[in-house]
Amino acid sequence: MAFNGMCARAKIAAVVAWFLAGYGMAFGEVVTWPAAPGPSCTNDYVLSVTGRNVNVMTVRCNNDDGIVRDETGSRRDNEAWRPHKTRIACIGDSITYGFGLKDRARDAYPAQLQRMLDKKFPGKYEVRNFGNPGRGVYTHTKFKGTCRAFVSVPEHALALAWHPDIVICNLGANDWGEIDKEGDGRLAKGTFAREYHALLDEYRNLSTKPKIVIWTALAPLGKAHGCCGKPCVETLNAELVRFAGEEGLPGIDMRKPLADDIESLVLKDGIHPDPEGSRRIAEATFKTIFN
Numbered sequence: 138m139a140f141n142g143m144c145a146r147a148k149i150a151a152v153v154a155w156f157l158a159g160y161g162m163a164f165g166e167v168v169t170w171p172a173a174p175g176p177s178c179t180n181d182y183v184l185s186v187t188g189r190n191v192n193v194m195t196v197r198c199n200n201d202d203g204i205v206r207d208e209t210g211s212r213r214d215n216e217a218w219r220p221h222k223t224r225i226a227c228i229g230d231s232i233t234y235g236f237g238l239k240d241r242a243r244d245a246y247p248a249q250l251q252r253m254l255d256k257k258f259p260g261k262y263e264v265r266n267f268g269n270p271g272r273g274v275y276t277h278t279k280f281k282g283t284c285r286a287f288v289s290v291p292e293h294a295l296a297l298a299w300h301p302d303i304v305i306c307n308l309g310a311n312d313w314g315e316i317d318k319e320g321d322g323r324l325a326k327g328t329f330a331r332e333y334h335a336l337l338d339e340y341r342n343l344s345t346k347p348k349i350v351i352w353t354a355l356a357p358l359g360k361a362h363g364c365c366g367k368p369c370v371e372t373l374n375a376e377l378v379r380f381a382g383e384e385g386l387p388g389i390d391m392r393k394p395l396a397d398d399i400e401s402l403v404l405k406d407g408i409h410p411d412p413e414g415s416r417r418i419a420e421a422t423f424k425t426i427f428n
Contacts, residue, residue, distance in 0.1 A: 222263040225250070225426075226296045226347075228287065229307030232418070234268030237409040244412040249419035265299065267292040273311035274333045285311060288336045297339060304340050305422055306351045307391075308333070309377055310408070313369045316376060330380050337384070350425055353377045353388030357399045387425060394421045 227233050227247040235245025242248060247266040254262040271280040272287040279285055287293055287308055296304070318324035340347055354374045374392075381388040394417040395402050395410070402414035410418060 222261060223303065224299060224301040224345075225254075225262060225264045225303045225305065226267055226299060226301035227264060227305045227307075228267045228292065228296050229305075229352075230268060230272045230287070230311055231270035232268070232310070232409060233266060233307045234270050235266070235415065236270050237404045237406065238412065238415070240412075244415055246410070246415040246418040246422065249412075249416050250422055253419060253423050265296075265301075267296040268307075271311055272308065274308050274329055274336065275312050275315050276332055278312075278315060280311070286332070286336075288332075288339070293336075293339075297343065300343055300345045301340075301347050302345050303426060304337075304347045304349045305389075305426075306337070306349065307355075308336075309352070309373050310355050313373055316373045317369050320372070329376055330383070333380060334384065337386075348387075350387045350389060350422075351377065351381055352391050353381045354390040354392045357392050357396050387428075389421055389425045391418060391421060394418065 225247075227250070231237075233245070233247065235241035235248075238244045245266055245268070247264050247268070251262070251264040254264065269287065269290045269292045271285065272290060273285050274287070276284060276286040276288065283289070312329065315324060316329060319326045319328060337349055337351075340349055354377065355370070378388065380386075395414055401411075402417065403410055
């Protein structure tokens with residue numbers, strides 16, 4: 138671990154990160170350590186932890202005024218300090234996560250999207266999977282005793298901290314049980330749209346101003362799934378189409394790449410795609426990004 142040119146605060150941060158990594162607590166992400174502003178220590182440091190290896194890089198000067206400057210104190214645009222790769226954040230539920238796949242790191246749709254991008258545009262894009270199983274849009278519902286909403290989970294915070302350039306959002310399947318309540322008065326009409334808007338606003342407000350793409354029709358269900366054929370599925374899909382139109386967002390109809398042979402493209406639970414189903418999802422996402 139090299140400490141050349143680092144202030145004491147950054148040295149302490151690097152030692153702590155190295156210690157945690159040695160106990161199997163590697164961050165797995167790039168972690169920014171902001172130094173206190175002042176003439177002797179004005180830089181932010183980025184700690185990249187892999188196993189017990191910690192790389193420390195001075196990347197920007199970020200004082201209390203929130204203005205990004207270089208080491209000379211000159212004001213700089215944020216983009217000047219970003220890696221050259223375009224960042225694509227895949228946020229969503231268990232389908233994004235790759236639930237049920239034997240090799241999630243290889244076969245989940247974000248991983249397959251990365252390979253497609255690498256083949257077409259080597260070294261130009263970086264895709265990260267921020268899926269979290271069981272998550273949805275509604276903030277009043279619970280999952281395993283905690284708030285079900287994606288906005289409440291660590292993956293949301295990590296995706297925001299990464300400052301993506303493109304956000305692909307797959308949410309809604311875990312909201313099927315609630316969407317009909319907006320129609321019969323048990324839930325205020327417009328709740329889904331309002332809470333989805335609030336979630337996406339957190340990405341819109343990032344300095345990168347990412348392009349946001351949402352699934353406007355969720356992947357179809359196999360016969361084994363309990364919601365297969367139920368009206369709530371189409372009610373939710375219709376709401377997603379309406380929402381995307383009002384928000385001016387590009388959408389992906391995920392029924393199209395899967396509907397022709399859905400029973401052979403999902404696992405035994407009737408909802409989670411197998412590797413080929415995930416490949417088709419990745420392909421549809423690729424086409425939408427470059428449409």
